[in-house]
Amino acid sequence: MDPIEALRAALDLHHAGRHEEARAGYRRVLALDPADPNALNLLGVLERVTGNPLAALTLIGRALRRAPALQAARQNLDNAVADAVNAANEAVKDVRPQEALALARAVRRAAPGEPFGLFVEGLALTVAGDLAGAAARLDPFPPPPGTEVLHAGTRRLLRSLERRQAEGPLLGTVVIPLHNMADMIERALDSVLVSIRHHRATAGFTPGRFRIAVVDDSSRDGGGAVVTDWARRQDEPGFDVVVLTNPRNLGAGAARNRGALMGAEGRLLWFLDADDYVFPDHIDFGIRMLDHVPDAGFARTGMRFQDIDAGIPAAFRRNSEQTYPGNLCVRTQCHAFVGGFPEEEMYFPNMADDAAYSHWLKTFFLGVKVAVPTVHYTLRPGNALDIQRRSGLIEKGVPTETDALGYAVSMHIRHRTAALSARLGEPWDGPPRIADGQPRSVYLDGSRPPDGPPG
Known part of the structure; x- marks a missing residue:
C-alpha cells in the first residue's frame, strides 16, 4: 500500500474511535519509514488520547526533531508536555519515583527549556532518594509560575531529607x-x-x-x-x-x-x-x-x-x-x-x-x-x-x-x-x-x- 494511503486509512480509523486498528495502521507506515513525521505525530496523539503520556511525548518529540516546522506536532507537543507533567506529578504523590522520573526526563528531552520539566524531575528525584540530583534541579532555578508554594515546600522537604541522610x-x-x-x-x-x-x-x-x-x-x-x-x-x-x-x-x-x-x-x-x-x-x-x-x-x-x-x-x-x-x-x-x-x-x-x-x-x-x-x-x-x-x-x-x-x-x-x-x-x-x-x-x-x- 502507498504510505500516504496507509496513513490516511489509519487516520480514518483513528477518527472512528477504532484505536487499536489505527495504532496498527500507523505502525505499518512507520515500518516503511521509521522517521515519517506525520505517522509519528499522529501515533503520539493516539497514545495521548489512550492514556500513555510517556509514549505520546516520545513520539511527538521524534516527529518534531524530524520536521521542526510541523505546526500540528508543535501544538500536540505542548499538550503532551502538560499531560506528562501532570502524570509525573501524580506519580510523585503516589510515591512511584521511577515512573515520575521517566516522564520528567521525557519532558526535558522533548522540551529542554520547559521549566516544569526540571521542577517535576526535582520532585521525582526527591521521592527517589537522589537528594543531590534533586537539589541540582530545584536550587539553581526559579520555580515555574504557579508552583511557588509547592517549590518552597519541596525544597524544605529536601533539606530535611538531606539532614536525615547525613545523620544516618x-x-x-x-x-x-x-x-x-x-x-x-x-x-x-x-x-x-x-x-x-x-x-x-x-x-x-x-x-x-x-x-x-x-x-x-x-x-x-x-x-x-x-x-x-x-x-x-x-x-x-x-x-x-x-x-x-x-x-x-x-x-x-x-x-x-x-x-x-x-x-x-x-x-x-x-x-x-x-x-x-x-x-x-x-x-x-x-x-x-x-x-x-x-x-x-x-x-x-x-x-x-x-x-x-x-x-x-x-x-x-x-x-x-x-x-x-x-x-x-x-x-x-x-x-x-x-x-x-x-x-x-x-x-x-x-x-x-x-x-x-x-x-x-x-x-x-x-x-x-x-x-x-x-x-x-x-x-x-x-x-x-x-x-x-x-x-x-x-x-x-x-x-x-x-x-x-x-x-x-x-x-x-x-x-x-x-x-x-x-x-x-x-x-x-x-x-x-x-x-x-x-x-x-x-x-x-x-x-x-x-x-x-x-x-
Whole structure:
C-alpha cells in the first residue's frame, strides 16, 4: 500500500474511535519509514488520547526533531508536555519515583527549556532518594509560575531529607513508659539526652540517629503534655521524640512493647522507667558491649539504688540487675523473637512482666554484663523499690510465689518458653540462639558473683 494511503486509512480509523486498528495502521507506515513525521505525530496523539503520556511525548518529540516546522506536532507537543507533567506529578504523590522520573526526563528531552520539566524531575528525584540530583534541579532555578508554594515546600522537604541522610539510619530507641510521673519525666528525658551526647563524644562521630519513645499509659497528671513541651524545646540533630498515648492504663509491659515498635527499624532498644534516670555512660556501654560480643543478644550493667545502695544484699542486687529493664540494652531482633513483654491480664499491674521478659531473653540469648552502675533506681513512696523495702523483701531475697496468681504466671512463662523453643528451627539472621535452655553470660569486667547463678 502507498504510505500516504496507509496513513490516511489509519487516520480514518483513528477518527472512528477504532484505536487499536489505527495504532496498527500507523505502525505499518512507520515500518516503511521509521522517521515519517506525520505517522509519528499522529501515533503520539493516539497514545495521548489512550492514556500513555510517556509514549505520546516520545513520539511527538521524534516527529518534531524530524520536521521542526510541523505546526500540528508543535501544538500536540505542548499538550503532551502538560499531560506528562501532570502524570509525573501524580506519580510523585503516589510515591512511584521511577515512573515520575521517566516522564520528567521525557519532558526535558522533548522540551529542554520547559521549566516544569526540571521542577517535576526535582520532585521525582526527591521521592527517589537522589537528594543531590534533586537539589541540582530545584536550587539553581526559579520555580515555574504557579508552583511557588509547592517549590518552597519541596525544597524544605529536601533539606530535611538531606539532614536525615547525613545523620544516618536509626541506631536505637529508648522506650519510657509513663504513668502519672509528670514531676519526674523531664529528669529521665534529660538524662537520656545527656547519655546520647556522651556516646557521640566518646565515639568521635555521629554513628546514627536515636529515638526516645515515651508511651503515656493513660496518665491523669498531664505527663504526656510535659513530654511534648520538653520535645519542642529541643533543637538537636540526630534524635527525635515520639509520644504515644494509650487510651487506658495497660501497664508498663504493654507500654514498653508499643514503644519498641517505634524503634523496630533500629538495631538496639533500651528501656527506662519514668521515675528513674541513666548516667552519662549508659548508652555508650550498651552499644560497646554488644559490639564487643556480637554473639550476645542483650547487655546489662549495674544499678545504683537511691539512698540504700550500700545496704543492698548481694542476692537482691543480683536478682534486680537480672530482671530490671532499666539497665538493659537488647538487640531489636531478640526483643521481637521473644515476643516482647507479656501483656496477659495476670501480669497487670506490676506482676513480674519484667522478670518473665528477662527469663526469655537469657533462655535463648547470650548475655553480656558489667557491674558498672549506669542507671539510678529511684526510691520514692509507693514505687516498687519502696514496697520491697517496707515489706522486707530486700532483706529476704527473691520471694517465691505460691498463690494462684503466681502459679498462673509461672505456667504462662513455661508455655511461652516451650512455644519459642519450637521456633528455633525457623530461619534466623540474628545472633546465635541458645538451644539447650541453659543461660550463658559473658562478664566483661570480671564482676561475676562467685555465688551467683550462671545467667
